[in-house]
Amino acid sequence: MKKNLKNKIALIVAVLLIFVYGIFGLPSGLTGKALMDSLTKRIHLGLDLRGGVHLILQVVVSEAVNAETDNTVARIQQDLQTAKLTYSQVYKPDPARPDVIRVEGTDPTKASAVRSALDAKYSNEYDVSGGSDTAFTVTMKPNIVKALNDKTVQQAIETIRDRVDTLGVSEPVIQQYGLGDNQILVELPGISDLDRVKALIQDTSRLEIHEVVGGPYPDDQAALASVGGVLPGDEEIVHGSGVMSGGDSAFVLKRVSVVAGSDFRSADPGTNQNTGQRIVRFTLTNEAGDKFWAYTSANVGRSMAVVLGGRVREVANIKNAIRDTGEIEGSFSQEEVEALSKMLRTGALPASLNYLEDRTVGASLGADSIKQGVTAAIVGILLVMVFMLIYYRGSGVNADLALVLNLVILLGFMGFSGATLTLPGIAGVILTIGMGVDSNVLIFERIREEMRAGKVASAAVDQGFAHAWTTIIDTHVTTIVSAAILFLFGSGPVKGFAVTLTFGLLANLFTAVFVSRVIFDAHVNKLKSGEAVSI
Amino acid sequence: MEFFRDVNVDWLGKKWYFLGFSLIFSIAGIISMAMHWNKIGSPVPLGVDFRGGTQVQVQFQNAPNTNQIRQATEAAGIKDASIRSYGSAGTNEMLISLPEQQDESSLDAGRARIVDALQSHYNNPFTVRNVQVVGPTVGKQLEKQATLATLYSLLGMLIYLWFRFQLIYGVAAVIACFHDTLITVGFFALTNQEISLTVIAAILTLVGYSMNDTIVVFDRIRENLRLSRREPLPDLVNRSINQTLSRTVLTSGLTFLTVLSLYVYGGPVLRGFSFALVVGILIGTYSSIAVAAPMLVAYQEWRAKSGRTVVLPAAKRSKV
Numbered sequence: 001m002k003k004n005l006k007n008k009i010a011l012i013v014a015v016l017l018i019f020v021y022g023i024f025g026l027p028s029g030l031t032g033k034a035l036m037d038s039l040t041k042r043i044h045l046g047l048d049l050r051g052g053v054h055l056i057l058q059v060v061v062s063e064a065v066n067a068e069t070d071n072t073v074a075r076i077q078q079d080l081q082t083a084k085l086t087y088s089q090v091y092k093p094d095p096a097r098p099d100v101i102r103v104e105g106t107d108p109t110k111a112s113a114v115r116s117a118l119d120a121k122y123s124n125e126y127d128v129s130g131g132s133d134t135a136f137t138v139t140m141k142p143n144i145v146k147a148l149n150d151k152t153v154q155q156a157i158e159t160i161r162d163r164v165d166t167l168g169v170s171e172p173v174i175q176q177y178g179l180g181d182n183q184i185l186v187e188l189p190g191i192s193d194l195d196r197v198k199a200l201i202q203d204t205s206r207l208e209i210h211e212v213v214g215g216p217y218p219d220d221q222a223a224l225a226s227v228g229g230v231l232p233g234d235e236e237i238v239h240g241s242g243v244m245s246g247g248d249s250a251f252v253l254k255r256v257s258v259v260a261g262s263d264f265r266s267a268d269p270g271t272n273q274n275t276g277q278r279i280v281r282f283t284l285t286n287e288a289g290d291k292f293w294a295y296t297s298a299n300v301g302r303s304m305a306v307v308l309g310g311r312v313r314e315v316a317n318i319k320n321a322i323r324d325t326g327e328i329e330g331s332f333s334q335e336e337v338e339a340l341s342k343m344l345r346t347g348a349l350p351a352s353l354n355y356l357e358d359r360t361v362g363a364s365l366g367a368d369s370i371k372q373g374v375t376a377a378i379v380g381i382l383l384v385m386v387f388m389l390i391y392y393r394g395s396g397v398n399a400d401l402a403l404v405l406n407l408v409i410l411l412g413f414m415g416f417s418g419a420t421l422t423l424p425g426i427a428g429v430i431l432t433i434g435m436g437v438d439s440n441v442l443i444f445e446r447i448r449e450e451m452r453a454g455k456v457a458s459a460a461v462d463q464g465f466a467h468a469w470t471t472i473i474d475t476h477v478t479t480i481v482s483a484a485i486l487f488l489f490g491s492g493p494v495k496g497f498a499v500t501l502t503f504g505l506l507a508n509l510f511t512a513v514f515v516s517r518v519i520f521d522a523h524v525n526k527l528k529s530g531e532a533v534s535i
Numbered sequence: 536m537e538f539f540r541d542v543n544v545d546w547l548g549k550k551w552y553f554l555g556f557s558l559i560f561s562i563a564g565i566i567s568m569a570m571h572w573n574k575i576g577s578p579v580p581l582g583v584d585f586r587g588g589t590q591v592q593v594q595f596q597n598a599p600n601t602n603q604i605r606q607a608t609e610a611a612g613i614k615d616a617s618i619r620s621y622g623s624a625g626t627n628e629m630l631i632s633l634p635e636q637q638d639e640s641s642l643d644a645g646r647a648r649i650v651d652a653l654q655s656h657y658n659n660p661f662t663v664r665n666v667q668v669v670g671p672t673v674g675k676q677l678e679k680q681a682t683l684a685t686l687y688s689l690l691g692m693l694i695y696l697w698f699r700f701q702l703i704y705g706v707a708a709v710i711a712c713f714h715d716t717l718i719t720v721g722f723f724a725l726t727n728q729e730i731s732l733t734v735i736a737a738i739l740t741l742v743g744y745s746m747n748d749t750i751v752v753f754d755r756i757r758e759n760l761r762l763s764r765r766e767p768l769p770d771l772v773n774r775s776i777n778q779t780l781s782r783t784v785l786t787s788g789l790t791f792l793t794v795l796s797l798y799v800y801g802g803p804v805l806r807g808f809s810f811a812l813v814v815g816i817l818i819g820t821y822s823s824i825a826v827a828a829p830m831l832v833a834y835q836e837w838r839a840k841s842g843r844t845v846v847l848p849a850a851k852r853s854k855v
Contacts, residue, residue, distance in 0.1 A: 048804070056673055178676065194646075194666070357673040358666070365592070365664040365804075372802030379800055380793035387789060391536045423804055424733050430797050431740065431812070434790030438747065441789070445782045448537070471754045474699060475747040481691045482743030486736055489684035491677075494736045501740065 005525070008518045015510075016405060019412025042415040044171065045189075046422030048493050049370050051363035052189040053197055056356040057160075059182045063351035064152040065145055066098035072122065073101055074234050074256040076138070083117050085110055091233060099140035101126075106134050153182050155350040160186060163200050167191065183356065187492075194360050202353055207264075207340070208257035211295075212303035212315060215251030216240070223250040240305070240312025251312050253305055258295050263288030265324075269337040272329055278337045279329045289324030297321035308340070373426035380430045381407070384437055392444055394534025398519045399440040402511040406436050409507035410500065419503075422496030432504025435479065439512030442468040444535055457533045458524045465517055472513060476505050539781040546776050546824060547769045547832055553825035557714060560818075564721015571724055579724045582731030582807075583667045585681070587635035587674035589645035592665035593653065595627040603657055604629065611652030622803035628664065635671055681735040688742050689713065696746075700753060703834055708749045711827035712819075715745045719815045728807055737811035744790070745819030748783055749827045755779050756831065768835050772828050780824075787820040 027038040047054050069092060076090050080103075088105025092098065106114045111132075118128045118136060125144045130136040140148075153176060161174045169188045177185035191197060213235055217223040223237050224230075231237065236255045239248055267282040284292055296318050306314040306328050314328060332340065385403060389396035410429060414421055447464030455463060480502055487498035524533065568578035583590040593599075601618050608616045613633070621628040631653075633645040646666050653661060689709055696705035716738055723730055755775040763771065794816060798809035 058672070181672075181676075354670075355668070356670040358668045360663070360666040362662060362664040364594075364662065369802060369804055372800055373805070376797045376800035376802075376805075380796035383792045383796060384789050387792070391785070393536075424736060424808065427797055427801065427805055427808060430793050431790070434793035435744065435747075435786075437789050438786040441782050441785045442751070445785070449778075467758075471751055474750045474754065477695060478692055478746040478750065479740070479743035481695060482688045482739045485684050485688045485691065486739050489680045489687075490732070490736060494732055497733070497736050497740075 005518065005521055008514075009522070012405075012515055012518060016408060019409045022412025022415035023408065025415070043411065044414075044418060044420045045366075045370075046420045046425065046493060046496050047187055047189055047359075047366075048361050048423045049366045049373075049421065050189045051192060051361045051366040052187065053191045053194055054188075054357075054359040054361075054492065055186040055197075055201075056177055056358070057156075057184045057186060057201075058354040058356050059153050059156045059184065060351045060354060061149040061152045061182050062098050064148055065140065068148060069098055069101055069140060071256055072126070072138070076101070076103060076118070076122070077234060079117055079121060080106075080114070083113070085114050085117060087114075089233065099145055101138040103136040103138065104134065106136065108134050149182060152350045153184065156353065157184055159349050160184065160201055163203075164188065164197075167197070167200065184353075185491075190363070192360060192362060194358065198355075203349075207260075208307045209259040210238075210253040210255075210257050210305050210307055211299065212305045213252040213254060215253075215315070216249035217251070218249060220250055223252050227252055238305070238307060238310070238312050240307075240315075251305055251315070253307070253312075257307075258304065259284065259288055259292055263291075267341040269334075269341045270327075272327070275329070277329050278332045278334060279327045280332075280337050280341050281327050282325070284324040284326075286324070293321055293323045369423045373423055377426055377430050377433075381433050384433055388437065388440070392535055394523075395444055395447075395520075398516055398523075399437060399444070399512075401519060402440060402516045403433060403437060405515055406432070406504065406507050406511040409511065410504045413503040413507065414500070417503075419499045420496050421500070422493040424493045425496030425500040428497040428500030429504060432501060432508065436504060436508035436512060438475065439468070439472045439508055440516060442471055443512070443516065447533070447535055451532065451535070456529075457527055457531065461517075461520045461524055461533065465513070465520075469513065472509070476509060480505055537781070539784065542777045542780050544773070544777060544780075546773050547829055550825075550829045553829065557718075557822075557826060560718045560721065561714065564718055564724055567721060567724040579720060580727060580729045582729040582734070583632065583669055584732045585674050585678050585730070587669045587671050589633040589649070590665075590667045591631045591646055591649045591663060592621060593629050593631060593661045594664050595629065596660040598627055599629050599659060601629075603659075604631065604653070607656035608649065608652045610656045611648065613648055613652055616649070628803075635669075635674070677732060681732070684735070684739060685716070685742070688739050692742065692746050696750070696753075700757065703831065704753050707827045707830040707834070708746055708753070710830060711749055711822040712742050712745050714826050715741060715815060715818045715822050718818050719811055722814045723807075723811070728810065731807055733805070733808040734811050737808045738815065741812065741815035741819055744816065745822060748787065748820055748823035751779050751782060752776055752823050752828055753831075756828070769832050772832055776824055776828055783820060783823065787816055791816050 023039060023042060024035055025038045025042050027034045073090050073092065077087075080087055080090070086105075086107050087103055090101065090103050092100060093102050094100060103114070103118070111134075114136065115128065118126075118138060122128065122138060126138045126140055128136060128138050157174055157176065161172070164172050164174060164186070167188070169191055171189055173185060173187035175185055177183040186201070188197060214226045215223065217226060220237055227235065231252075234255050235252055237250050238253050239250055263284050265283045265285045267280050270279050270281050271277070272279050300318050300320060303315050303317055305312045306316070316329075328340075381403070385396075385400045388399045388403075392399060407429070410432060413419070443464050446468045447460050450460035450463045451457075483498045483502045483505075487495055487502070490498060520533070527533070571580065572578050577586075599620070601620070604618050605616070608618070608631070615634055617632045619630055621630045631649050633649070646668060650663060653659075689712060692712065693705045693709045696708050719738060719741060720730070723734070752775060755778055756772055759766075759771050759775050759778075766774075791813070794809055794812040797805060798813050801809055
C-alpha cells in the first residue's frame with residue numbers, strides 16, 4: 001500500500017513535469033521574459049487573439065468545366081475533320097450547362113462512324129448519346145465533373161498557398177471548407193491589410209500562348225472582316241497593346257492555347273543581353289514541352305501570341321522549333337517581370353473566386369481580448385479556489401491542488417497538440433475550472449455524508465470516491481458530447497472553445513479523481529486512528 | 536462550513552408554483568420571439584455571422600457622435616447603415632453595419648465605403664478594430680449548422696441517458712434541457728441581444744451542463760429506488776433532491792462564479808456568450824430540481840391512472 005502510493009505520487013509528478021514542458025518547452029532561461037517567449041511559441045493563439053484575416057472563398061468550378069469542354073469541342077472538330085466526317089457545328093448549347101456538347105449536322109449515312117469516332121476517344125470521360133438523326137449529345141460524366149471540381153479546388157488551394165507564402169505569414173491556414181461546396185478557408189494571422197491580400201489571392205492573370213490567325217487589326221470590325229465576317233467557333237478576338245502593335249489593337253487567335261498556366265515548370269526574371277529588354281525565362285513541363293515542340297516545328301515562320309490576363313502582351317515569330325525552354329520578351333517593367341515570373345511559378349488560379357465571408361481582427365482588439373480573457377480567468381479561478389478553501393478547509397487544499405494540475409495539463413495539452421487558443425477557448429478554460437470543481441464537490445459531499453453516517457476516515461474516503469465515480473463519468477460524458485458536436489459544427493473561435501472544454505474535462509477525470517484520491521490517501525495514512533479528515 | 540445540512544424541503548409539493556414560474560418565463564420568451572419574428576423575420580436579433588452583411592467596428596480617438604457619423608455615411612451615399620455604440624462608453628467604439636449584399640462578388644465593397652466615408656466626412660481619427668463581412672451563402676449555412684448542432688446534441692443526450700438509465704429518464708432530462716434552451720433564448724429576445732455563433736456555443740454547453748445537474752439527481756433517485764422500494768415515489772424523489780441539494784447548489788454556484796467573472800471582465804466580445812451562460816446556469820439548476828424530477832413523478836402517476844405497472848427502473852446493485 002505504502003509503496004503503491006509512492007508509485008502513484010511519482011506518476012503524478014512525472015505527468016506534472018511533462019505538461020509543464022508542454023506549456024513552456026525548454027525556455028532559454030528562467031526569467032519572466034524567457035518564459036513568456038517560450039510560452040507564446042508553444043501555445044498557438046487564434047486569429048481573434050492575434051489579429052489577422054479570415055476569408056472564406058468559393059471556387060467557381062464551372063469555369064474549369066467550361067475550359068475543359070471548350071478544349072473537347074476543339075478536339076472533336078479536329079478528330080472529325082481528320083476522319084473526313086462532315087458536320088455543321090460542334091458547340092455548347094446552354095451556358096448554364098458547361099458540361100454538355102452538341103455535335104450537329106453530321107452525315108446520316110455515317111452516323112455509326114461518327115459515333116465510333118466519338119466513343120473511341122471520349123467515352124471514358126463523356127456519355128455519348130443520340131445519332132438516330134444527324135445530331136449527337138456529348139455530356140461529361142458526373143463523376144468526371146466531380147473529379148474536375150475537386151481538382152480545381154485543390155489547385156486553387158495550392159495556388160493560394162504559394163501566393164500567400166510570398167507574404168511571409170507564419171502559420172497560414174489554407175484548406176477546403178464546408179461540405180463539398182467548393183469552398184476554401186484562408187486564415188492569415190498577423191495580417192490586417194485585407195486589400196493587399198485580396199489583390200494577391202485574386203490575381204487571375206493567366207498566361208497562355210496562342211496561335212495567331214491574323215492581326216494586328218485596328219478594331220473588331222477589321223478583325224472580323226479578315227475572317228470573312230463570321231468568327232469560326234475555334235477562334236477568338238483578343239485585344240492587346242505593346243510596342244509591336246502600337247496602341248490597342250485586335251488579334252484573331254485560335255481559341256485553344258498551345259501552352260497554358262499549368263504547363264510552366266519554372267520561370268525567372270532576366271534581361272536580354274542584346275536588347276537590354278526585360279524578359280522572363282521559362283521552362284515547360286515534359287509533357288507540355290513535347291506539345292510545344294510538335295507545334296513549333298510544324299509552324300516555323302508563323303506567329304504566336306503571349307496572352308496575359310486576357311490581353312495580348314506580345315506576338316512572336318517562331319524562328320525554329322522550341323522544346324521546353326523559352327523567353328518572353330515584351331515591354332515589361334521590372335515589377336511586371338517579377339510579378340509575371342512569380343505568377344508562372346505558382347501557376348494561375350484554375351478558376352475565379354468569390355468571397356463568401358471575410359473577417360479582419362485588428363491586432364489591438366486581439367491584445368485587448370487577451371487581457372480581458374486572462375483577467376476573467378484569473379478572477380474566476382481565484383474565486384473558486386478561495387471558496388473551496390473556506391468551505392472544505394483541509395480538503396479545499398486538495399481540491400485546489402487538483403485544480404492547478406488540471407490547468408497545467410490543459411495548457412500543456414494545448415502546447416503539445418498545437419491546437420489553437422481562441423477567445424472562446426479561454427472561456428472554455430474558465431468554464432472547465434467551474435465544471436471541473438464539480439467532481440471534487442461531488443466526492444467531498446459524499447465523503448461528508450458517509451462521515452455523518454459514522455464511517456471512519458479511510459472508509460468514508462473510499463465510499464465517497466466509489467459512489468461519486470459513476471456520476472462523474474455521466475456528467476463528463478454529457479458535456480463532452482456537447483463539446484464534440486460543437487467541434488464538428490463550429491468554426492474557428494467556437495472550435496477553440498470545444499477543444500479547451502474537452503481537453504479540460506478529460507484532464508479533470510485524472511486530477512479530480514486520481515490525483516485527489518492519492519492526496520487523500522497520503523493524508524489519511526498520516527492520521528492517527530479515530531482522527532477525522534478535515535472536510 | 537456547510538450550507539445545507541439535513542434539508543427537508545417538499546419540492547414536489549411546490550410543483551404548481553414551479554410550473555407557473557416556468558410557464559411565465561417560457562411564454563414571455565415565446566411572445567417576445569413572436570414579436571421579433573414579425574419585425575425582423577427571425578425570433579431573436581441575429582449577429583452578423585447569421586444575418587449576413589457588413590459590420591465594421593471602429594474605435595475613435597474622441598467620443599463619437601452617432602448623428603455626425605450618420606451624416607458622414609449619408610454624405611458618402613450610404614443610405615442603409617445602422618450605427619450603434621459598442622462596449623462600454625469610455626472606449627469610444629462604434630459598430631457600423633450594412634445590410635446583406637445579394638451580389639456575392641461585391642461583398643467587400645461595403646467595408647471600403649464605410650472607411651472612406653469616415654475618413655472624408657467625419658473629423659475624428661479612428662482605427663478599424665474588427666471587420667466582418669458575411670455573404671448570404673455562409674449565413675444560411677451557419678444557421679442550418681447551428682440548428683442541427685443543437686438538435687443533435689439534444690438527441691445525443693437522449694440516447695446516452697436512454698442507454699445509461701431508461702427512456703423515461705432521458706425524455707424527462709431532454710424536456711428539462713429544452714425548457715432551459717427555450718428560456719435562455721427567450722431572454723435574448725426579451726433583452727434584445729444578438730445571438731451570434733459564440734452564443735450558440737454557450738447554449739450547446741448549457742445543454743450539457745444542465746444535463747449534469749439532472750443526472751446527479753436522477754442517479755440519486757435510482758440509487759434510492761434500489762435501497763427503499765416501498766417508499767412512495769414523491770417522498771423518495773424529494774429525499775433524493777434534498778440529499779443532492781448541497782452539491783447541486785455548490786457546483787452551480789461555483790460555475791456561476793466563474794461565468795460571472797467572465798461576464799464582468801471578459802470584455803464585449805464575449806458578452807453575449809457569458810450572458811447566455813449566466814442565465815442558463817441559473818435556469819439549468821432550477822430545472823433539474825423543478826422540472827426534470829417532478830416529470831418522473833408525473834409520468835408514474837399518469838401510468839398508475841391508466842392502470843399500468845408503476846415501477847421506475849432502479850439502479851443495479853453497484854459493485855462496491
